[in-house]
Amino acid sequence: METDADRTTLWRELRGWPRSVQVGVAVAAGAVFASAFVIEPFYSHDLPDESAWAEGDLPDHLPVGTVEAPSEEPGAPEGVGPYDGEPLWTTAVEEETDQVAHVDQGLLRLSDGRFTLERDGAEVWSHEWEGYGPAIGVAGDVVVFSERVDDFADEDYEWPGRQDTVALDLDTGDEVWRDREASFVTVFADAVLMTECTGEQQGRIGDCTLHSRDPADLSLQWSTPTYASARSLDGGDWTGEPVPDRLLFESFPNGHEDRTVTVYEDGDALVTVETDAGADLAGDTLVLYDDYDENPADDCTATLTGYRFGDAEPDWEVEAATRKNSTLSSCGGLPATGSGDGLLPLTLDGVPSVLDAATGEAVWEAPGEGQAIAVGPDALVVAAWEDGAGNLVAYDTVSGEERWRASTNFGSGGRATILGDTLWLYGDASMWGWSTYEVYAYDLASGEGAALPGSSAYFAPGAIVMRSGGYDDPVLTAWPTRIW
Structure with missing residues (x-):
């Protein structure tokens, strides 16, 4: 089910x-x-x-x-x-x-500068917007729009700027509430994350405050002080994605030269790390990864570092193999960087493996070669380094046997999930x-494929x-x- x-x-x-x-x-x-x-x-x-x-x-x-x-x-x-x-x-x-979304109230259409609701083939209401990169999200009976009040290039711009955020009734298009205090806004189906800032970048907690608010009426769910410029790394889906239980946020305490990543749960900070690397979650571990390898001549690799919640220092660090592009001129990225169950598919020391993010240790190794690309219930999927028939293999991690073999097109930038x-x-x-x-x-059981x-x-x-x-x-x- x-x-x-x-x-x-x-x-x-x-x-x-x-x-x-x-x-x-x-x-x-x-x-x-x-x-x-x-x-x-x-x-x-x-x-x-x-x-x-x-x-x-x-x-x-x-x-x-x-x-x-x-x-x-x-x-x-x-x-x-x-x-x-x-x-x-x-x-x-x-x-x-x-783009379109089918909701109880009708058909939503999102286009450049215009958002409409249609019902029975007729337009019920429309909302015009300007600017670049608005945050948009369907949240229950409202749709929330958030766009910048001022532009970074404006002569009178004052850092960090402000967002004009408005919630419209999905059925009628009428305004339900409006906010112009937040500097950074991310919209989910059940929460609007708003960061309000003082304008200071003094490297201290409290230069901004993160609020989680109910999209129905803007009532406060929780709030917590943060470093400057705190914003969500979990991008909301405009068609209605619920907020994750644990939130990944980045902030810039002293300006663009330093960056921190923090994991929050109900407003509580679980771990904070200063880093320029990519970030993802695997179980109860913050995984930082750098999969930008600019020199394919000496093989392509990515570095991953794990921080357990509550730990200030890294608990483990590993180097995983990535694949070269078809012309052997550049390196690709990691096919997967996070997971809910804390298991990661990585090729370690040339062996496709399942890594436990809690310990940084490989808990299962495949008997063949290739790039580990996805891990699921009792299964590890491996893609051969070269394209060709039978280049995709699924292993049963309980029996250790090959479960099936199929063919696929999987390039250096390919991604995978189960x-x-x-x-x-x-x-x-x-x-x-x-x-x-x-x-x-x-x-996953038989290897039957569909496009x-x-x-x-x-x-x-x-x-x-x-x-x-x-x-x-x-x-x-x-x-x-x-x-x-």
């Missing part, structure tokens, strides 16, 4: 879902718009966040990540056909970057985004939304996250 956790886990773990590279200036511009408020790149190197800089405090340079040259469309893997199940819904849209009995592989989008099979699902038609667009709880059709007649189709 599908649980609430099943319906939301995919979004939480796959926040890095790839955007297909579109063709033409208009499509490229649309992709930039879409990335502003919904989908993050599935693999990118962190850039300094300008909103966290004090006025006039600019970095000397920005790091530039490796750009992989486009390759020919690979097509579906051998033995993997189109998924023949029924979609959850199918809706035509006007622009490729438009939900129930379904293994999802995604990433390395092709140049043509309208009819490629970029998202693959495998039955979702189209290109990945965005997520809704319990659904993967794919885009198909041409530039002039795009169609969005939602598929269930569990198909076996």
